[in-house]
Amino acid sequence: MQIHIWFIYLIYVLHIYFIMDSIVDESLFSVHSFEGEAKGNTLLILAGVHGDEYEPILAANELIDVFRKGILKGKVVIVPIANQSAFDLDSRVGSDGLDLARVCPGDEKGSITERVGYRITELIKDADYLVDMHTGGKQLDIYPLAGYMLHADENVLMKQRAMAKAFGFPVIWGTDPTPNGRTLSVARDANIPAIYLEYGGGNSIRKEVIVAYVKGCLNVATSLGIINNGSEIISPKFHVEDYTPNGGHLQVxxxxxxxxxxxxxxxxxxxxxxxxxxxxxxxxxxxxxxxxxxxxxxxxxxxxxxxxxxxxxxxxxxxxxxxx
Ligand SMILES: [Zn+2]
Missing domain, CATH: 2.40.50.100 (RNA polymerase II/Efflux pump adaptor protein, barrel-sandwich hybrid domain)
Structure with a gap:
């Protein structure tokens, strides 16, 4: 009799656990979508993949206000803070100690960062183009850089070069396409053109970084025909393509x-x-x-x-x- 009661109690506890878990999973991060009346490209814009990179997060919020006014065609999907548990800790990595930019495509039933990686992967696969915005975090100050993987498919590579140019940062850097675990490696495997951006870093906010990120995203969206809010695109000072293994890994x-x-x-x-x-x-x-x-x-x-x-x-x- 006592075993029977304990068994019912165990089922009840597990029931609560799974309900709570699914609620947590559904609120891993907020997603803002804006759709035009005409069909067109879907552009996914990510910020806060690392929780201590602030200007992209603020730029994403400004972009939400811009796209809320309407878009011409296609769809824009914005995730302003992809890695909420890392942001809450004022940290690059999540509460499980994992780096979201190393665990993609994630795991639906894994730890918090792995679950975020899984959901982000779903969003990337639903998109036609990906923009992933970063800074140097607390330890690095980075010159404005638009990067991409040197994709084996010439059509994808060409589109990535065009996105990087449209962003208008002074450095464009194509690197070794073999690293895994990134949002860009998920996009690479799904043949979705993708760029990442790096600019600034540190513990305080630099307004010029936010302005540059907003302008760059609007220029990319304009180049894809989603809006018509672009501004003059400044040609890059340096455009480098380099197949050196792990050449794009900044921390080494x-x-x-x-x-x-x-x-x-x-x-x-x-x-x-x-x-x-x-x-x-x-x-x-x-x-x-x-x-x-x-x-x-x-x-x-x-x-x-x-x-x-x-x-x-x-x-x-x-x-x-x-x-x-
Ligand atoms: Zn980052």
């Missing part, structure tokens, strides 16, 4: 030669030659300062903006120009 560049405090000697967007001084790392225990030197020729693409550094941490990165 310019490793610090020492632990200590980093004093940068370079500025984003400037030309740099291999061997030039990138910055100085001062170890306050030993009193020694060690120079970090540029490991390539190119353009200063991003700089560490956190002073405290451990040996091996990235101090920034260079956009290589030797093949262009």
């Amino acid at each position: 560049k310019q490793p610090s030669p020492e632990s200590g405090l980093f004093i940068p000697c370079v500025s984003n967007g400037n030309k740099i030659s291999k061997g030039d001084i990138w910055g100085v790392v001062k170890n306050l225990e030993t009193g020694f300062s060690v120079n970090s030197c540029a490991d390539d020729d190119g353009i200063v693409l991003f700089i560490r903006n956190t002073a405290f550094v451990k040996k091996g941490d990235s101090l920034g990165g260079i956009l290589p120009l030797k093949n262009n």
Whole structure:
């Protein structure tokens, strides 16, 4: 008799758990959709894939207000904060410690970030074009960059180049298409043209970053015939396509030669030659300062903006120009 009661209680608890879980799953993130009367392309705009990248989130909110006024044709889908649990923690990664940009296509029954990855994957597969907006997070300050994977399908690649140009950022960077786990790798596998954007970073908001993101998205939407709100597109200063394996992975560049405090000697967007001084790392225990030197020729693409550094941490990165 007692076993019977416990069994009923267990079923009841499981019942509550599954109901709560499905409610959580349905509210992983908010999705804002705007549809024109005429049929056309569906553009998916993502922000907040990393929870500590703020300007794209604010730009997405401004875009919601713009698209709410109406669109000509097709559909725009905006997710302003894809990674809510990471945002709530003021963190790059979710409450399960996972990076949403490494777990896609996710898992419907997995941890919070894996479930978000699964839902985001569904949205990407329903779209015709993807724009995924980022910043350098708390640790990096990035020169404005529109990137894409060097897709094997020439038609997809051509559309990605056109989207990147329409966005109007000074650097366009096509990289090795093999990395997985990203929103862009989901799009790659579904043959959906996709670009990611990087600009700025740090702990406070820079208004010019928000303005640039809003303008870029409106220009892409205009280029796809969804709206007619575009502004003049500025030609890129640098357009690099490079098949170097893992070339687009920002966190592995310019490793610090020492632990200590980093004093940068370079500025984003400037030309740099291999061997030039990138910055100085001062170890306050030993009193020694060690120079970090540029490991390539190119353009200063991003700089560490956190002073405290451990040996091996990235101090920034260079956009290589030797093949262009
Ligand atoms: Zn990011």
